[in-house]
Amino acid sequence: HITISCFKSVIIGNQCDEDPYILKRRANLDLVELPNGVRTRRKGLNLQKSQAFKYQPPSSANYGHVLGGGTRYGSFPRLFSDSRSSLNLESNFDPVLESQEDDFYNSFEKEESCRTSEDLYSSIGGLSAGPQKSRNTDGSLCDRSNEEASPLTDNPVILSSKNTQTENEEIIAREICQGHRVNGKPNGKKSSSTTLMGKQDSVTNDRNSTSRRSKPIIFLQVANRLLGVVVMIVLAYHWAGYLAQLHDNQFWFVNIKEVKREISFRTEQGLYYSYYKQLVHAHSLDQGMSELRSDTITEHGRTINIFHRFNIHQELFLAALYRVINFGLRPIFFYIYSVFSLQGMFLCAMYLITWNLSGTWLSGVLMTAFLICHRMNVTRVEFTIPLREHFSLPFIFSQFFAIGLYFDAKGRKYEKLHLMAIYLLTFLLTVTWQFAQFVLLLQGLVLFAFALLGILENNKVSKILATILGAIVTVWYLQFYQPMVLNSLVVSLIPVAIVILQSYNEGRVRRPGIWNNLQWSIVKIGLGIISTIVINTLLKVLSGQDADNHIFRFVQSKFGFVDQTDFETRLYLCLPIFQPLPWQYYLAMNESGSMSLYCAFVILEVILIALSVFWHWHHKAKPEDKASKHEPTGIYHWFRSNPDVDFIRDRKMSQGWCFHIGQSLILAILAMTTLRMKCFWGPYICIFASVMVCHPGLWSFVVSKLGGGRGNWKLTNLLRHIILASCIFALYSSYKGRIHEELEDLKEFHDPDTVELMEWIPKQTPPNAAFTGSMQLLAGVKLCTGRPLTNHPHFEDKELRHRTKELYQIYARKSPEEVHDILVKYNTSYIILEDSICLSRSDKRCNLPTTMDLTNGHIPDDGIRDPAHLVHAPHRRFCDEIRKGQAPFTRFFKKVFGNRTFRVYQVLP
Known part of the structure; x- marks a missing residue:
């Protein structure tokens, strides 16, 4: 038996007066x-x-x-x-x-x-x-x-x-x-x-009445959830069909011939699809896999394991599935429809995150409306189907949803099920895209930092990190022990984070308080980052792996450490997709108000999280510490006593909610620095904008200020659902005409010069003839003709980058003898020169001829000696001079094909 006395309060419902003090009384009670x-x-x-x-x-x-x-x-x-x-x-x-x-x-x-x-x-x-x-x-x-x-x-x-x-x-x-x-x-x-009997009868009747009343309520709740799921499936189906229709309208994909369909897969897209095509047309799946494990076509003169070098397990899965059930489709249509179906799963993941955060599936409908309105700033799947991101993004956001659910789960009843889902989704997102390891790195940093700040539970974060590490090790095994996987920064971060979190005990804080906790948190986060870098460096030194060094040089260039003569860095920096996010992106995302809603939501929630953390740190302090003049008690006192912030104090922040906020912020920073990474941020903008429209705490606060009562949830829910429906209708009215114009805009793929080249190569060249040219073009050569390549656009191997740098001397100021020696070194049979590259001009020194001049230490065409060590080249540009057919060139090269765009030269012995 316990005697409890609550001073200054009575606990009623879910509300308590300040901090009730529980007094244990041990007197001689009569x-x-x-x-x-x-x-x-x-x-x-x-x-x-x-x-x-x-x-x-x-x-x-x-x-x-x-x-x-x-x-x-x-x-x-x-x-x-x-x-x-x-x-x-x-x-x-x-x-x-x-x-x-x-x-x-x-x-x-x-x-x-x-x-x-x-x-x-x-x-x-x-x-x-x-x-x-x-x-x-x-x-x-x-x-x-x-x-x-x-x-x-x-x-x-x-x-x-x-x-x-x-x-x-x-x-x-x-x-x-x-x-x-x-x-x-x-x-x-x-x-x-x-009487006791009368009281028991009354309680029994009340309970029976409550049970009878609860049955229809439970039925309505189940029906509402089923309706939300049905709406989600319908939206996902129509979203996938909408993207497929746009793709067909862009290329007239159904009616053009096969070579045009394959040419439409530009750059590395064609390389990835070529392996699917090879697996489908092999005599058996085992034979196709054996050929890919000992491939001599992708990099002529080298035997490589395609599964080791590339993320093509999705092509293997689709080829195996096509052999089992193909629905009577051609291989290329089966492939693209599979990718569009995955986009339906992508929408489902976003829908579920929105539903989970807002508490109503109608906000998922609003999120879908935002997604359709800003499709071009969220996804580019309709014209880049085989890219790795379109396979990985559905699993990335599904993993975000699974982690959020795990943080919100109470008890350990379904803990193993949650962790299994996180493991499976992490495995799928990692095995389908080589860049996914950087997403996991950012995710690990968010989890680690939030756990140290007391926002997330240490044990749950440690289990998630261990699960992610297990999935990465599985991918490492399936990619035939790819060293870049185990030498990634996230693998070095996870053990450090787990050790620090498991050794961290809140009760051992020497001097509790806001300032002291903030200092210790920063120190521990810094210690974790430094330890991660040290361990990663040691692993790379011991294993001799340096294939991803170009990525770190690219990151350094983002902070101003740019070597203008570095070939690999310039190739990245000169591509528009690796530039910072332009201002037009923010304006376009704000046409519907989604960017403004997103910013308001994030700012509000970050303030709430910060106040919760500061309150927790201050609450841990001893009374004498709280009264100390060194503690910032002003905001704390205002936060506790000001009646105008009731809705903030009543707001119960879940850990899953906080995780999504942190994940969105760090992905926003990534997207702002690199345009290509906007595919991670755009979905969160649509999600948070729709959640902000029906923010339960905000509308509860509005209702209370309008005199509807603080606890009037019926009026609050009615109001926010009316607002949701109004926003959906407003977006439909505003963007209906634009969407109809897109669906009625019919185009056709037209590239006759490339089609002519791809049809000429298999007719006029031997099957074992190796080709040299631009990386983007050669991927299409392999797909359409099956001829061996000397270089290709997958730039993640150090030796391949060095080979490409040498072969690109065909666009530099080099003598025909020097170029010929390089081509013979790599057993090149034919070179393909493109006038669009050779004669290109750029104000920012971002065309390929200028890049090669700077790499070779020559003053480019603009005549500017920057850097100062540049000198004038002794020769004219090879790609331009060879067209004149003069003696030094005709001795080593013979022109065998030409049109308005391409010139093909045979390399003579």
């Missing part, structure tokens, strides 16, 4: 004989652990009513973190009772909020200085200021009807509240339950 023979303690009340603080108020319009006419307060996370410091133990106590009370206190503290139930009644003693009021069963207030003190207790207490031993006490207590009993005796007023 037992009182009640009229029904039940014995209880004077100045106290019998409570069991399962009875504590369970009450559902009849009316939610006025939460937090305080005995004696006090003020209303909101609830805070970790409500009882400091309550033990104020416990007063008296001299006489029973060790058994003490153990029971400790168990109760621990279970109560873990709840971190005031639980609700229908079976708690209030009984009020007579020690309050002012008039005391409590609630009747009908929700009205009963004034007991003139009543005498109850013989049950001299202090404010709370009773429960869960235990049969105290049921008669509860009857008396409720009658006191209703005015039917004074001084423990009936006062002559009519009582609805004056």
